[in-house]
Amino acid sequence: MGDRTAFRTCPLCEALCGLELTLDDAGTVTRVRGDAKDPFSKGFICPKGATLGSLDGDPDRLSEPLLKGEATGWDAAFEAVRQGISGIVERYGRDAVAVYIGNPTAHSIAGPLYVAAIVKALGTRNLFTASTADQMPKHVSCGHMFGDPLAIPVPDLDRTGHLLMLGANPLESNGSLASAPDFPGRLKAIQARGGKITVVDPRRTRTAALADEHLFIRPGTDAFFLMALVHTLFAEDLVVDRLPGRVNGLEDMRALAIDFAPERVASMTGIPADVIRRTARELARADRAAVYGRIGTCTQAYGTLNNWLVDALNILTGNLDREGGAMFPRPAHAPVYRRKKPFTTGRWRSRVRGLPEVNGELPVATLADEIEAPGEGQIRALITIGGNPALSAPNAARLDRALAGLEFMVSVDPYLNETTRHAHVILPPPRPVQTPHYDIALTGLAVRDYARYSPPLVPLPEGRPSEAVILGRLAMIASGADGDPAALDEMIISSTLARATALQGSPVHGRDPDELRKMLDADTLTEQRLDMMLRLGPYGDGFGADPAVGDEATPRGASGTGYVGLTLARLRTEHPHGLDLGALKPRLDEVLCTTSGRVELCPSTFAADVDRLHAALRTSKAHGMVLIGRRHLRSNNSWLHNVPELVRGSNICTLQLNPADAERLGVGAGDTVRVTSRTGSVEAVAEPTDTVMPGVVSLPHGWGHDLPGTRTGVARRHAGVNVNAVTDEQEIDPLSGNAVFNGVPVTLEAVSAQPVA
Ligand SMILES: Nc1nc2c(c(=O)[nH]1)N[C@H]1C(S)=C(S)[C@@H](COP(=O)(O)OP(=O)(O)OC[C@H]3O[C@@H](n4cnc5c(=O)[nH]c(N)nc54)[C@H](O)[C@@H]3O)O[C@H]1N2
Ligand SMILES: Nc1nc2c(c(=O)[nH]1)N[C@H]1C(S)=C(S)[C@@H](COP(=O)(O)OP(=O)(O)OC[C@H]3O[C@@H](n4cnc5c(=O)[nH]c(N)nc54)[C@H](O)[C@@H]3O)O[C@H]1N2
Numbered sequence: 210m211g212d213r214t215a216f217r218t219c220p221l222c223e224a225l226c227g228l229e230l231t232l233d234d235a236g237t238v239t240r241v242r243g244d245a246k247d248p249f250s251k252g253f254i255c256p257k258g259a260t261l262g263s264l265d266g267d268p269d270r271l272s273e274p275l276l277k278g279e280a281t282g283w284d285a286a287f288e289a290v291r292q293g294i295s296g297i298v299e300r301y302g303r304d305a306v307a308v309y310i311g312n313p314t315a316h317s318i319a320g321p322l323y324v325a326a327i328v329k330a331l332g333t334r335n336l337f338t339a340s341t342a343d344q345m346p347k348h349v350s351c352g353h354m355f356g357d358p359l360a361i362p363v364p365d366l367d368r369t370g371h372l373l374m375l376g377a378n379p380l381e382s383n384g385s386l387a388s389a390p391d392f393p394g395r396l397k398a399i400q401a402r403g404g405k406i407t408v409v410d411p412r413r414t415r416t417a418a419l420a421d422e423h424l425f426i427r428p429g430t431d432a433f434f435l436m437a438l439v440h441t442l443f444a445e446d447l448v449v450d451r452l453p454g455r456v457n458g459l460e461d462m463r464a465l466a467i468d469f470a471p472e473r474v475a476s477m478t479g480i481p482a483d484v485i486r487r488t489a490r491e492l493a494r495a496d497r498a499a500v501y502g503r504i505g506t507c508t509q510a511y512g513t514l515n516n517w518l519v520d521a522l523n524i525l526t527g528n529l530d531r532e533g534g535a536m537f538p539r540p541a542h543a544p545v546y547r548r549k550k551p552f553t554t555g556r557w558r559s560r561v562r563g564l565p566e567v568n569g570e571l572p573v574a575t576l577a578d579e580i581e582a583p584g585e586g587q588i589r590a591l592i593t594i595g596g597n598p599a600l601s602a603p604n605a606a607r608l609d610r611a612l613a614g615l616e617f618m619v620s621v622d623p624y625l626n627e628t629t630r631h632a633h634v635i636l637p638p639p640r641p642v643q644t645p646h647y648d649i650a651l652t653g654l655a656v657r658d659y660a661r662y663s664p665p666l667v668p669l670p671e672g673r674p675s676e677a678v679i680l681g682r683l684a685m686i687a688s689g690a691d692g693d694p695a696a697l698d699e700m701i702i703s704s705t706l707a708r709a710t711a712l713q714g715s716p717v718h719g720r721d722p723d724e725l726r727k728m729l730d731a732d733t734l735t736e737q738r739l740d741m742m743l744r745l746g747p748y749g750d751g752f753g754a755d756p757a758v759g760d761e762a763t764p765r766g767a768s769g770t771g772y773v774g775l776t777l778a779r780l781r782t783e784h785p786h787g788l789d790l791g792a793l794k795p796r797l798d799e800v801l802c803t804t805s806g807r808v809e810l811c812p813s814t815f816a817a818d819v820d821r822l823h824a825a826l827r828t829s830k831a832h833g834m835v836l837i838g839r840r841h842l843r844s845n846n847s848w849l850h851n852v853p854e855l856v857r858g859s860n861i862c863t864l865q866l867n868p869a870d871a872e873r874l875g876v877g878a879g880d881t882v883r884v885t886s887r888t889g890s891v892e893a894v895a896e897p898t899d900t901v902m903p904g905v906v907s908l909p910h911g912w913g914h915d916l917p918g919t920r921t922g923v924a925r926r927h928a929g930v931n932v933n934a935v936t937d938e939q940e941i942d943p944l945s946g947n948a949v950f951n952g953v954p955v956t957l958e959a960v961s962a963q964p965v966a
C-alpha cells in the first residue's frame with residue numbers, strides 16, 4: 210500500500226474548507242493541505258485545518274468510554290447511562306434531566322440528525338445550548354421579522370459593493386453565520402472591485418485594519434449607533450421601499466427612530482455625529498450594500514435589538530433579498546416547505562429566574578440556578594454533547610461548582626476536560642477521519658449554495674459506535690426503550706416520507722412511501738437519512754420525479770437556475786470535491802412565513818424593548834472600565850489548546866489594554882493585572898496596545914485549563930485564565946436570553962502595585 214490521498218471538509222469552523230489529506234498505511238494523517246479542487250474554498254486553509262492531523266491523532270483523545278474515570282466497554286457504559294437516566298426520571302420526573310449541547314455538535318452530521326430526538330424522548334424542558342452564549346439574538350430577530358428563526362440572511366460577499374460589519378472579526382474567526390471559505394480573500398475582492406468595507410469594533414482587529422474605515426465603538430452601544438443610522442435614513446429621505454406592499458411597519462420604524470438623532474448617541478457610542486451621518490449616507494447610496502453583524506453584536510444586553518436593526522437597515526436601504534445585499538441561502542438538504550406555526554418565545558419559563566424559552570431552549574446563563582436551587586423540577590442529571598460550559602458559560606466557575614453537585618452526568622465528548630471531569634460516564638465519538646461529514650447546519654448559512662459530502666476515510670473498529678450511533682442510542686435510552694437506534698432512524702425515515710408523499714406540491718406527492726424507502730442508497734442509516742433529505746430538497750432528484758439532467762437545469766421552487774437530480778450517491782461519486790450550486794438567488798417568498806405574510810420591519814416586541822435605550826440615554830452614566838473578548842486564529846473556543854502546533858509561541862491569553870490605561874495603572878507589558886467583576890477575579894498578563902480603545906480591556910475566552918482531574922496534557926501546560934470567571938450570568942439580553950460577554954464592568958489593579966480606582 211503506502212500513502213494515499215483523500216479529500217474531506219474541515220469540521221472545525223463555519224468556513225467549510227475542503228481539505229486534501231495524506232494518510233499512511235495505518236490510517237494516520239501525515240499531511241493536510243487545502244483542496245484546490247473544492248469549488249467553494251479553492252484550496253484555502255487556515256492553521257487549524259492544517260493541524261487536523263494532530264487533532265485526529267491526539268494521544269489524549271479518548272478511545273474508549275470512561276466510567277467514573279476508568280476505561281470501560283461500550284455495553285457497560287450504555288448500561289450505566291440507562292440506569293443513571295432512568296433512575297433520575299423515576300425519582301424526580303423528566304425535567305430533572307437536562308441537556309447541554311455545545312458548538313461542535315453543529316458541525317457534525319450526527320448532531321443535527323439526532324439531538325432533537327434525544328430531547329424529545331426525554332421530554333424535558335431543560336434544554337440548554339451554546340446558542341444562548343452566541344447567536345440566539347439573531348434567531349429571535351429573524352423569527353419575528355421573517356417568521357422563521359432559521360431564516361437568516363447572509364451578506365452576499367462576492368457581489369456586494371459596500372459592507373458595514375459590526376462585531377465580527379472574520380480574519381481570525383474565518384466568519385460566522387456567513388459560511389465563506391477564504392473570507393479574507395472575499396473581503397479583499399470587495400476592495401479590488403472598488404467597494405468599501407467599514408468595520409465597527411472596540412478593537413482595531415485584523416479585519417478592522419484591512420477595512421477602508423474602522424469606527425471604534427464603546428462596547429454594548431451598537432443599538433444606539435444603529436438606531437441613529439435608521440434615524441438618518443428617514444431624516445434625509447434615503448429610505449428605499451424596494452419591496453412595496455411586502456413590508457409592514459415602515460411608519461412605526463420612522464416614529465421609533467425619531468429620538469435617536471446622531472448627536473444624541475455620539476457620546477454614548479464614542480462615534481461622532483457627522484461620522485454616523487456619513488456612514489448612513491454611504492450605506493444608502495452604495496449600489497449594492499450589506500450590513501453584517503456578528504457575535505460582538507449578540508453577546509450584549511441589547512443583542513436582539515442589534516440584530517433586528519442590522520436587518521432593518523438591509524431592508525430600509527433596499528438590500529434585502531437582492532444580489533450584493535443580504536440574501537437567504539438555499540441549502541440542498543432542506544425541503545422548500547414553510548414553517549407553519551408562527552414564531553413565538555416564552556412557551557415555558559425557567560423555574561428559578563422565570564426566563565422565557567426561545568427556540569425550545571432556556572438560557573445557559575441560568576443553568577447553574579436550575580441545578581442549585583432545590584425544589585420541584587430541580588435539575589439532577591445532565592447530558593452534555595460536544596460542550597465545555599465549565600469554561601464557556603458566563604460565570605463558569607459557579608456552573609463548574611454546580612456540575613460537581615449533580616447526581617448523574619454523561620458527556621459525549623472526545624476529551625476528559627474541565628466539563629467532562631464531572632461526568633460519571635464519558636462516551637467519546639470516533640476520530641474525525643473515521644466520521645462521515647456533511648454540513649447540515651452550516652450550508653444554510655453559506656454565501657454560495659453548496660453541498661459536499663465526506664465519507665469516513667478510516668473504518669471504525671468492530672464494535673466501535675459512530676457518534677450518530679452514540680446519540681441514537683442515547684435517544685433510545687431517553688425514550689425508555691433502550692436498544693438498536695436503527696429503529697429510531699427507520700421511524701424518522703418513514704414519518705418524513707409519509708409527510709412528503711402526503712404534501713401537495715412536494716416532488717413526491719402521491720407516491721408510495723415504501724417504494725421511496727427502498728430507493729435510499731447509502732452505507733448507514735444516518736447517511737440514508739441524508740440521501741432522503743437531499744432527494745427531497747430543492748436540487749434533489751425527487752426520487753426520480755425529475756430527470757437527472759445535470760448542472761444546467763432549473764431546480765424546483767420559485768427561484769433561480771441551478772442543478773437538479775441530486776442524490777447522496779451522485780454527490781459522493783461525481784462531486785468528491787464538493788458541488789457548487791451557484792450564487793445566492795432572491796428567495797424571500799420561499800422563506801417568509803410571518804402571520805401577516807409580510808416582512809415585519811418593526812415587530813412590537815422589539816419596539817417595546819427600545820424603551821431600554823431611551824432609559825439608558827436619560828441616565829447615561831460615567832464610563833468605567835469594561836471587558837470584551839477576543840478570538841485568535843489558532844484557537845477554537847476552549848478545545849484546540851491540546852494541539853501542540855496551535856499553542857506554540859508566545860502566550861496569547863493576555864489582557865490587552867490601551868497604553869493610556871496601562872500608564873494610569875502603572876503596568877507595562879508582561880506585568881500581572883488583577884481583573885475583578887461582580888462574579889470574581891482573574892490575574893492576567895498585561896499587553897498594552899493601541900488596538901484596544903481607551904476604557905476597554907480584552908481577554909480571549911476558552912482558557913483556564915489548570916483545573917484538576919482533566920486529561921489534556923498540552924492544554925494544561927498552556928493553561929491561561931478563564932475569562933468567564935469574571936463574566937456575569939445575571940446579565941442577559943432579555944428577549945433572547947443570550948449571555949452578555951461584552952462590556953462587562955470591571956476594575957483593574959496592578960498585582961504588584963497599589964490598587965488604582
Ligand atoms: N467570554 C466568552 N465566552 C464565550 C464566547 C465568547 O466570545 N466570550 N463565545 C461563546 C460561543 S460563540 C460559543 S459557540 C461557546 C462554545 O461553548 P461550548 O460549545 O460549550 O464549548 P467549546 O469550547 O466549543 O467545547 C466544545 C466541546 O466539544 C468537544 N468536541 C470536539 N469535537 C467533538 C465532536 O466531534 N463530537 C463531540 N461530541 N464533542 C466534540 C470538545 O472536546 C469540547 O469539550 O462559547 C461561548 N463562550
Ligand atoms: N480562530 C477561531 N475561529 C473561530 C472561533 C474561535 O474560537 N477561534 N470560534 C467560532 C465560533 S463558535 C464563533 S461563534 C465565531 C465568531 O466569529 P466572529 O463573530 O467573527 O467573532 P470574533 O472574532 O469574536 O469577533 C467579534 C468581534 O466583536 C468585537 N466586539 C466586542 N464587543 C463589541 C461591541 O460591543 N460592539 C461591536 N460592534 N463589536 C464588539 C470584538 O472586539 C471582536 O473583534 O467564530 C468561530 N471561529
Ligand code: SF4
Nearest residue numbers: 219222225226255258
Ligand atoms: S478556516 Fe475553518 S474550515 Fe477552513 S481550514 Fe480553517 S478551521 Fe478549517
Ligand SMILES: [Mo]
Nearest residue numbers: 312339342343
Ligand atoms: Mo460560537
